[in-house]
Amino acid sequence: MKLMNAYEGRFIKRYKRFFADVEMLTGPDAGKLITAHCPNTGSMKGLMQEGSKAIVTLSDNPDRKLKYTLEMLAPTGSLVGVNTSLTNKLVHEALLSETIKELSGYKNIKPEHKISKETRLDFFLSQHPTLPDCYVEVKNVTLKDESTNAALFPDAVTERGLKHLNELYELQLTGARAVMLYIIQREDIDYYTVQNVIDPAYAKRAAELKNLGLEIYPYQCKLTADEIKIDKLVPIK
Numbered sequence: 001m002k003l004m005n006a007y008e009g010r011f012i013k014r015y016k017r018f019f020a021d022v023e024m025l026t027g028p029d030a031g032k033l034i035t036a037h038c039p040n041t042g043s044m045k046g047l048m049q050e051g052s053k054a055i056v057t058l059s060d061n062p063d064r065k066l067k068y069t070l071e072m073l074a075p076t077g078s079l080v081g082v083n084t085s086l087t088n089k090l091v092h093e094a095l096l097s098e099t100i101k102e103l104s105g106y107k108n109i110k111p112e113h114k115i116s117k118e119t120r121l122d123f124f125l126s127q128h129p130t131l132p133d134c135y136v137e138v139k140n141v142t143l144k145d146e147s148t149n150a151a152l153f154p155d156a157v158t159e160r161g162l163k164h165l166n167e168l169y170e171l172q173l174t175g176a177r178a179v180m181l182y183i184i185q186r187e188d189i190d191y192y193t194v195q196n197v198i199d200p201a202y203a204k205r206a207a208e209l210k211n212l213g214l215e216i217y218p219y220q221c222k223l224t225a226d227e228i229k230i231d232k233l234v235p236i237k
Helices: 084-097 159-172 200-211
Strands: 006-015 019-024 033-037 053-058 068-074 108-114 120-126 134-141 143-145 150-153 177-184 191-194 215-224 227-233
Touching: 019 053, 019 068, 084 108, 084 120, 084 134, 084 177, 084 227, 120 159, 134 150, 134 159, 150 177, 159 177, 159 200, 191 200
Parallel strands: 033 068, 134 177, 150 191, 177 215
Antiparallel strands: 006 019, 006 053, 019 033, 053 068, 108 120, 120 134, 143 150, 215 227
């Protein structure tokens, strides 16, 4: 996925969750301090290092209050995608191109599939020549253990994530495929593992359900200053 009107700056701080101050280095506001929209509801643990490289995009929508969007940070020199609103778009693009081999062959790809009055899962795949219908939930991964080069999820307690695990398992019991797809928006990792200190309940349930047949696929992204795309499957430990 190409990022239009992408420019570089220095990250200063994030505040009130959805605001980020960035000192611009390139683009029409070079040399100025701007406030960008931060489209990430998570903790962004380990990413908010003052002075680190930031990539922002400039919107041409005149009605936007904040014309810039924070897209990536590089706290340790390697780019990390922080715009979680892009994650499902990246997955949809990868499903259509069959980059995610484990989910290829389905003729019908439906985003935001409603499974109950209260819940939608990210994708429903159907019409495969040999495989059953497939439910897919997507999670964005940015946290890294610097001592092991492991990508970790979650970076905060996630009751919603635990709910999705249990819902997928219930769907699996009906004979459908149930898939957790972890999209790792950074290149400087060697494998994926569940974070069992921040949210031990999620970690325990994920391990239990993997043993019961829940399919778990951590896919790593490739990032440049103006493009993000899903690249390859990484090992699970």
